[in-house]
Amino acid sequence: MAKKPSKTRKYVDMRYIMSPKSVAIIGASEKAGKVGNAIMQNYVDVGFQGRIYPININAEGSIMGYKAYRSILDVKRSIDLVVISVPAKAVPGVMEECCKAGVKGIIIVSGGFAEVGEVELQKRVYDIAQKYNIPVLGPNCLGVMDTRSRNDTLFLPTFKIDRPKIGGVSFVSQSGSVGSSTLDLISGEGFGLARFISYGNAVVIDEVDLLNYLAHDKYTKVIVFYIEGVKRGREFIELAKKVTRLKPVVILKGGVTELGASAAHSHTASLAGSAQAYEAVFRQYGFIEAKNLEELLYFAKVFDTQPPSRGNRVAVITNGGGHGVLATDALYLNGLVLPDITAESKERLRKTMPKIVNIKMPLDIGGDAGEERFSAALDILEDDPNIDSIMSITLFQTPGADEKVADAIIRHGTARKKPLVVVSTGSTYTKSHTSIIEGAGVPVYDSPDSAARALAALLWYSNYKNKVVE
Amino acid sequence: MAKKPSKTRKYVDMRYIMSPKSVAIIGASEKAGKVGNAIMQNYVDVGFQGRIYPININAEGSIMGYKAYRSILDVKRSIDLVVISVPAKAVPGVMEECCKAGVKGIIIVSGGFAEVGEVELQKRVYDIAQKYNIPVLGPNCLGVMDTRSRNDTLFLPTFKIDRPKIGGVSFVSQSGSVGSSTLDLISGEGFGLARFISYGNAVVIDEVDLLNYLAHDKYTKVIVFYIEGVKRGREFIELAKKVTRLKPVVILKGGVTELGASAAHSHTASLAGSAQAYEAVFRQYGFIEAKNLEELLYFAKVFDTQPPSRGNRVAVITNGGGHGVLATDALYLNGLVLPDITAESKERLRKTMPKIVNIKMPLDIGGDAGEERFSAALDILEDDPNIDSIMSITLFQTPGADEKVADAIIRHGTARKKPLVVVSTGSTYTKSHTSIIEGAGVPVYDSPDSAARALAALLWYSNYKNKVVE
Secondary structure, eight states: OOOOOOTTSOOOOOHHHHSOSEEEEETOOSSTTOHHHHHHHHHHHTTOOSEEEEEOTTOOSEETTEEOBSSGGGTOSOOSEEEEOSOGGGHHHHHHHHHHTTOSEEEEOOOOSGGGTOHHHHHHHHHHHHHHTOOEEOSSSOEEEETTTTEEOOOSOGGGSOOOOEEEEEEEESSHHHHHHHHHHHHTSSOOEEEEEEOTTOSSSOHHHHHHHHHHOTTOSEEEEEESOOTTHHHHHHHHHHHHHHSOEEEEESOOSHHHHHHHHHHHSOOOOOHHHHHHHHHHTTOEEOSSHHHHHHHHHHHHHOOOOOOSBEEEEESSHHHHHHHHHHHHHTTOBOOOOOHHHHHHHHHHSOTTSOOSSSEEOOTTOOHHHHHHHHHHHHHOTTOSEEEEEOOTTSTTOSHHHHHHHHHHHTSOSSOEEEEOOOSHHHHHHHHHHHHTTOOEESSHHHHHHHHHHHHHHHHHHHHHOO | OOOOOOTTSOOOOOHHHHSOSEEEEETOOSSTTOHHHHHHHHHHHTTOOSEEEEEOTTOOSEETTEEOBSSGGGTOSOOSEEEEOSOGGGHHHHHHHHHHTTOSEEEEOOOOSGGGTOHHHHHHHHHHHHHHTOOEEOSSSOEEEETTTTEEOOOSOGGGSOOOOEEEEEEEESSHHHHHHHHHHHHTSSOOEEEEEEOTTOSSSOHHHHHHHHHHOTTOSEEEEEESOOTTHHHHHHHHHHHHHHSOEEEEESOOSHHHHHHHHHHHSOOOOOHHHHHHHHHHTTOEEOSSHHHHHHHHHHHHHOOOOOOSBEEEEESSHHHHHHHHHHHHHTTOBOOOOOHHHHHHHHHHSOTTSOOSSSEEOOTTOOHHHHHHHHHHHHHOTTOSEEEEEOOTTSTTOSHHHHHHHHHHHTSOSSOEEEEOOOSHHHHHHHHHHHHTTOOEESSHHHHHHHHHHHHHHHHHHHHHOO
């Protein structure tokens, strides 16, 4: 593993890695099955707006309609980013050429370095980066996806992996497979992504650089990390201490058990620490820890859209009694409470709800509740000073729940007066509504339990921030 | 709440409630928006194979093409099941007529009984049932759905709730809303249902009757209960002790926290006990406890399809390194272990896998692994005496994962040599394969964590059964 200079070194400039105006793909090919073919095809397919230069040592004429070059030195125009996909042994030579050509950033997707014991080869990559002072992402990574500029180096077959829409969550993954499959999973959710970064062996750009970059990135509202080990642990947490005062950082740590750590070692040649040490550090430094992939999604979407929580009192509105019971359990088991609403709220609810509605928490507004009851209840509970956040259980199987109810929820959930999360359990009809609700910026959960976990995470971070930011 | 006779009473006969050859719908109507309209429409839509008699006090001619009657006494043919959907106050009179007409079972979907304080009215329903010794489900319930006979009394709009396919899981829900929304959620999964029963206020047929019925039902392989409170607690657990020796019973208990219990009280007029008491009892009597709706699904599908687990040693095959790291964590945190495979297995793996594959657990067979590697690894690990069950992490974003890989997994996962669960994280392309895998009888999970929880539940129950069944 290449040694890093002291902590005084500057952060790496990510601009040209992430949002280049021109890209050269070294190893570009028309041969299906080659990584360089998938990358080139992808740049064409996703509609990258900048210039594209395919480079291949055997190139003749053009590749996919773009004029091809045998060497980057033949291009003779300024190039922001180079994506290198050639055999590991050829990488140092190619890098030298790129640096001589004056490129501004390099992504090495090729594997075959420290992760398979080729430590010396990786050291040469590091040395060249140092010599030319050039930002390098990888090797052994998927690279990046930038939803706005459509700079997208993913070399997995396009039809196998959906792309998320544009949004405020940025996702950094040490593991390419966790990164790409989670990216695909996120595409099925209603929320959007700003940046995706798979950084592999981190020979130059590492966790510290990426955390710093995303902290200052105006498009990134929530930072999500999947990490196995952190190379500059001390600097990472010291920086995190500052970043978590500004933005929520959700972290999923692979290798929290000892044997997990040994699996991580064979995977990306990093050394994972013990579960206990990481967990304590995460809490102390303000990270929001996700215990699994599901929580990573639950937390990302609530932080992306909802305002901070001022306390642990969660009002529950429901159009299904049983879900109210499950929500009560889930809130208490996650350290939240069902509040007593004010006498004024009770009076207002009594005036607007039918007699059959029992004015207490959880507020079961009935299986026949439509837009009118949902809206009135949300209005009243938003005004109530005894309530810190709201869980609206909206079961779309009921006769009254329709697009008007969805609209009412969107109206309230995007006003950001108080955190609002929705629970909707179901399939086709339900999902046709929840994808609109979530797409508009109100997080939706399958169960009261997952919604309660999201609200608990939101509260924990809000409290942390209040404590550290005087 | 009506008192029950001593525990020596016979179990209620469910045959005519569940799979009748003829059904009368009292309150049937052509007026959209009426419950009786939805029920009648549903019988027509789902293709119920038996005779249908719409009954309405104002009926003239026919309803939806079926000859209509003003009273059940006018029908003059034998009727197995009556579904009653008239105002609560009219229910006792209607019941008397049904009993005089010699019907064999009654489902009262109407609400307005003990759950809103009308205890006396509910007592009258009970007394009539006793007098005529007739099976009664409800009141205040959704009734039943039988996937085989297509007897389906759900009165929620058909387009709002998908119906699961035919399968081996039977689901009993005290709450109509939890029942129907979970039924809808299950429809989006690959596994199928045998029976669904929503029993509401349980004036006659209660948890004890239903547990007994499903224990002896040949179509039911896994019993799943959502309950808030149990009326005949002692008899329920004594019966469960016998049933859980025969079949897995998954239970989700609403109201495990004290305040949850008070919500349950307002909901279905049952008294929920304390969380601790229930949890202890569940373990002692062999119930598999689901902590939330997600676990209910995770557990149902593994018990529906996979053989018992003989131990805690889980082999992990993966085509993504990071998922292997997460799986290792998830296994250890759920009380399972990654085993050392035998020298013979290592030798066989070395012969079949490319050199780049590191022969150890978790077995990362590479991002380019196709059918050949998956098949070989599954063969070898199935034979290995050091391995009790297998988690196959199959990320379909990778170039090698395709329908042949899916076929190989189905072939191994349905052979039932050892429990096999699949982890596939992703959206459109992934789900197009996983729905086939799961439909064929191999459970698929979004994350290593949910798969590990399912395997841990499978092992816990297998151990319980071994202990109690000498």
